[in-house]
Amino acid sequence: MIDYLEVENKFVEINGIKLNSCFDSGNAIIVSVTFDASALVNNARFILDHTVQIEIPKKYPLDLPSTFEFPEKTITNFPHLNHDTNRTFCLGIELDIRKKMEPDYSFETYVSLIADFLGMYQYYSRYQIFPYGERSHGDTGIREYYKELFSVDTDRQIMNLMKTNKLNNSMRNKKCPCNSGLKLKNCHWSQLNIILSNSLQHVQLQKDYKILQRRL
Incomplete structure (x- = not known):
């Protein structure tokens, strides 16, 4: 406080x-x-x-x-x-x-x-133009941000990645939630690990997931 x-x-x-x-x-x-x-x-x-x-x-x-x-x-x-x-x-x-x-x-x-x-x-x-390009506002902007962050194309991919709540070494050889067909360790392990190992980023990810879950 x-x-x-x-x-x-x-x-x-x-x-x-x-x-x-x-x-x-x-x-x-x-x-x-x-x-x-x-x-x-x-x-x-x-x-x-x-x-x-x-x-x-x-x-x-x-x-x-x-x-x-x-x-x-x-x-x-x-x-x-x-x-x-x-x-x-x-x-x-x-x-x-x-x-x-x-x-x-x-x-x-x-x-x-x-x-x-x-x-x-x-x-x-x-x-009358934005200096560095423009991301959409509101929920659409959240979707665009996570698609860019994870380098994926569909809403289903970002939702599957965002609902991942924890990582451990036993998951490294499992298929990535983005459905790329690759093992998690060779796909989105590093991006997810950065977020999930940071308590404030992890909480924000959960908040954003709930927002998008209500909209999609």
């Missing part, structure tokens, strides 16, 4: 932002910051001056933060806003966010992900 004094001290030290407030809401630590930085995106320079609210769950990093503009919303016509009340930022697929934040899940790294999002928004606003 984290407390607001710990969070406040960490955010004060982060360059490129000004801490406006930090308080404990009961279930989360609520942090307000204003960006005072620039971002270089595909050789185009943008000024980042947005004020955002970051809600950090008490169970962080088991649960990831959410971020949205507050009090003023200037980001409105942008595909990568979530369809919730606060119009929170979609910073990416959560497993990918976790991979980027490892090993220490520092708040500085999380702020850098927000800065990347704001830079991408500024680029999209100016040129």
Whole structure:
């Protein structure tokens, strides 16, 4: 469990932002910051001056933060806003966010992900295209991410791989769940082992599996 004094001290030290407030809401630590930085995106320079609210769950990093503009919303016509009340930022697929934040899940790294999002928004606003290509939003984006991660083509393949809950040496010579016909050790062993041996990634995999299970 984290407390607001710990969070406040960490955010004060982060360059490129000004801490406006930090308080404990009961279930989360609520942090307000204003960006005072620039971002270089595909050789185009943008000024980042947005004020955002970051809600950090008490169970962080088991649960990831959410971020949205507050009090003023200037980001409105942008595909990568979530369809919730606060119009929170979609910073990416959560497993990918976790991979980027490892090993220490520092708040500085999380702020850098927000800065990347704001830079991408500024680029999209100016040129009406995404600087690095675009992955679909929501459940479709989760499916695309795992297909790319596992280098497979079908929903059945990713679901078979995602429902794998444990690995042990006795499974190395069994057929891979992706139905490639190869032994697991010669197919998806390494990718699954990385995720399943990391408790936070493993939990995220299970969450994503349940999401897709309800949709497919």
